[in-house]
Amino acid sequence: MSRRTVLALVALGGLAGAAMGGFGASRWPAPAAEPARRQALSVAIPPDRVLLDVAVSPDARRIAYTAIAEGRTRLFIRRLDRFETEAAPGTEGARQPFFAPDGASVGFFADGWLRTLSLDGDAADERAEETRDGGRDRTNTVCRLAGEAAGGVWDAAGRIIFGGPGYSGLRQVPAAGGEPVALTVVDVENGETAHGWPQVIDEQWMLFTTGRHGRDPRLTLLNRRTGDTRPLHLADGGGWFVEPSTVVFVRRGEIFAARLDLEAGRERRGMPSPRPVLRGAAASAAGYRGLGRARFAAARDGTLVFVPPPATGGDNRVVWVDRTGRSEALDDPAAQHQTPRLSPDGRQVAVSTVTGILRRDLWLLDLARGDRRQLTAQAGDNHSPLWSPDGTTLTFASSRTGLQRMFRLRVRNLDVRDALIGGDQRTPGSWSPDGRRLAFHELRPDRLRDIWTWRDGAADEATPWLATDANERAPAFSTNGRWIAYVSDAEAHDGDQVYVRPAAGPGTGAAVRVTPAGGAEPVWNRQGGSLFYRRGRGLYQVAIDADGRPASEPEHLFDSAHVSDPLGNLPAYDVAPGGERFLMLELAGRAGVVHLLGGWQTTVFPPDTD
Numbered sequence: 001m002s003r004r005t006v007l008a009l010v011a012l013g014g015l016a017g018a019a020m021g022g023f024g025a026s027r028w029p030a031p032a033a034e035p036a037r038r039q040a041l042s043v044a045i046p047p048d049r050v051l052l053d054v055a056v057s058p059d060a061r062r063i064a065y066t067a068i069a070e071g072r073t074r075l076f077i078r079r080l081d082r083f084e085t086e087a088a089p090g091t092e093g094a095r096q097p098f099f100a101p102d103g104a105s106v107g108f109f110a111d112g113w114l115r116t117l118s119l120d121g122d123a124a125d126e127r128a129e130e131t132r133d134g135g136r137d138r139t140n141t142v143c144r145l146a147g148e149a150a151g152g153v154w155d156a157a158g159r160i161i162f163g164g165p166g167y168s169g170l171r172q173v174p175a176a177g178g179e180p181v182a183l184t185v186v187d188v189e190n191g192e193t194a195h196g197w198p199q200v201i202d203e204q205w206m207l208f209t210t211g212r213h214g215r216d217p218r219l220t221l222l223n224r225r226t227g228d229t230r231p232l233h234l235a236d237g238g239g240w241f242v243e244p245s246t247v248v249f250v251r252r253g254e255i256f257a258a259r260l261d262l263e264a265g266r267e268r269r270g271m272p273s274p275r276p277v278l279r280g281a282a283a284s285a286a287g288y289r290g291l292g293r294a295r296f297a298a299a300r301d302g303t304l305v306f307v308p309p310p311a312t313g314g315d316n317r318v319v320w321v322d323r324t325g326r327s328e329a330l331d332d333p334a335a336q337h338q339t340p341r342l343s344p345d346g347r348q349v350a351v352s353t354v355t356g357i358l359r360r361d362l363w364l365l366d367l368a369r370g371d372r373r374q375l376t377a378q379a380g381d382n383h384s385p386l387w388s389p390d391g392t393t394l395t396f397a398s399s400r401t402g403l404q405r406m407f408r409l410r411v412r413n414l415d416v417r418d419a420l421i422g423g424d425q426r427t428p429g430s431w432s433p434d435g436r437r438l439a440f441h442e443l444r445p446d447r448l449r450d451i452w453t454w455r456d457g458a459a460d461e462a463t464p465w466l467a468t469d470a471n472e473r474a475p476a477f478s479t480n481g482r483w484i485a486y487v488s489d490a491e492a493h494d495g496d497q498v499y500v501r502p503a504a505g506p507g508t509g510a511a512v513r514v515t516p517a518g519g520a521e522p523v524w525n526r527q528g529g530s531l532f533y534r535r536g537r538g539l540y541q542v543a544i545d546a547d548g549r550p551a552s553e554p555e556h557l558f559d560s561a562h563v564s565d566p567l568g569n570l571p572a573y574d575v576a577p578g579g580e581r582f583l584m585l586e587l588a589g590r591a592g593v594v595h596l597l598g599g600w601q602t603t604v605f606p607p608d609t610d
Helices: 003-019
Strands: 039-044 050-056 062-069 072-080 085-087 092-097 103-110 113-118 139-144 152-154 159-163 170-174 190-202 205-212 215-223 229-234 240-242 247-252 253-259 275-279 296-298 304-306 314-322 326-330 338-343 348-356 361-365 373-375 382-387 394-398 405-411 426-431 437-444 448-455 465-466 473-477 483-488 499-501 520-524 530-535 539-544 557-561 583-587 593-598
Touching: 003 304, 050 092, 050 296, 050 593, 062 092, 072 092, 072 103, 085 205, 085 405, 092 152, 092 530, 113 159, 139 152, 139 170, 152 170, 152 190, 159 190, 170 190, 190 240, 205 296, 229 247, 229 253, 240 296, 240 448, 247 296, 314 338, 326 583, 348 382, 361 382, 361 483, 382 426, 405 426, 465 483, 473 520, 483 539, 499 530, 520 539
Parallel strands: 426 473
Antiparallel strands: 039 593, 050 062, 062 072, 072 085, 092 103, 103 113, 113 139, 152 159, 159 170, 190 205, 205 215, 215 229, 240 247, 247 253, 253 275, 296 304, 304 593, 314 326, 314 583, 338 348, 348 361, 361 373, 382 394, 394 405, 426 437, 437 448, 448 465, 473 483, 483 499, 520 530, 530 539, 539 557
């Protein structure tokens, strides 16, 4: 951190304490030999906002964050030499913000577009459109995206480099607008799943993260002149370059720093070991096609900006959510609930809950009486409950007899029958309306997931319904039984999308894509005629006509921070009859602060050990 930044922090810290602070400052000459002192401050987030992503400008004078307010995600900007935070007009739906090199603009992704926002323009500029709230929209559209991106960075040459969607690798596009071109290629044959979270070091070098099948994400160094890459450290999400020669990243909730030798050959062994900086940054190795995600950023001078993990860990509560995003608690207990499922009559909820190490059990919530009871208590991992259409049994996945298989439980007497059919790594998805046919996905090590169907009473005669090289899962029968909605990455460069095709089986009709810009977790409206799905933080509804095709553009209902399935394998919510309420999982605690840390380098890398 620069001398001028440190002095500004001290001054603001004396005025605002640890709840408010700033890292921006005016110029102040300083002796070159004097190291910056360690400074730690926090910026409080108003309680009516749900904090999501954070970013910091390269000069550490501004931070940007996205938050949900009144059911919609927006971008907020905070100059760190001031106390006020400004909501940026025209940024509804914003995700994953990143700054331009001069800190005067911000890039972000929103509703299938890559956009930029000018921060220093004249708010009265006639070219800026007035928004509904009276502000001036100074955003610019860069390009269209067909799916969910994984991070962006703005380089000194006026280009934006971004990751994804899907197997697209890194792509770059002029910040003024244009057509993206490929910068890297995902090595699918060698197990890579995605490239994302790019960061520019200089004109020649870049950092990015590589996702890999069955392995944790890894930072990768890219030589943009030659196209050569070199693997670096394991990291949850992306890494950031700190001048003159350090990379910082998060791993298992701890921020690490490691020296970076740009000229070392690919064959070099014994990279410098990363050194711990601080524990307590929100991050996960799951999601984003194996890239993970860290709520963390760093300025060029080393100023770290991060969101702490919730004090309650992954505990959540089962809640009702209306079509505006407002939630109402269903019952009090907080636990690591997963895949809530509403009974056909709407009176009970089946949910799986983590009850031990590598163990989950099924619970039943009675909505009329307001109580809950445990349904499974045997050894093994029991999860993914699915109601039969008559509401008398629950189909679920369990490892009680070894590898994961599907079982059926009678709700009245808790009797669990033998495995429905043979085969391992199978997870139930949906029963047909007549209760005679079960759709499920099967995990195959050679090509991820396929969708199968089984007719009740047909012994082990399950048949593949959709088995390709793509990752197909989350099958859901329509209310009339004619269609199955599902998630697939069949269009490799667009990532996960929701499709609908005839339920009768392969070869009976073409798949119809219903999501124009990515989606997962499909759930049919119980009244028929429409399908719900999630994309990022948003919940959408799309009308489906009699031919199984979208009858209109998807309708955005609300954004929320309710729990989602990071892999998109099963919906993490359910829909009440009528489609006016949604059964969702709300985190028991959430972060209400952004932490800033500067001047840590001399502590982590003392001069005599550098």
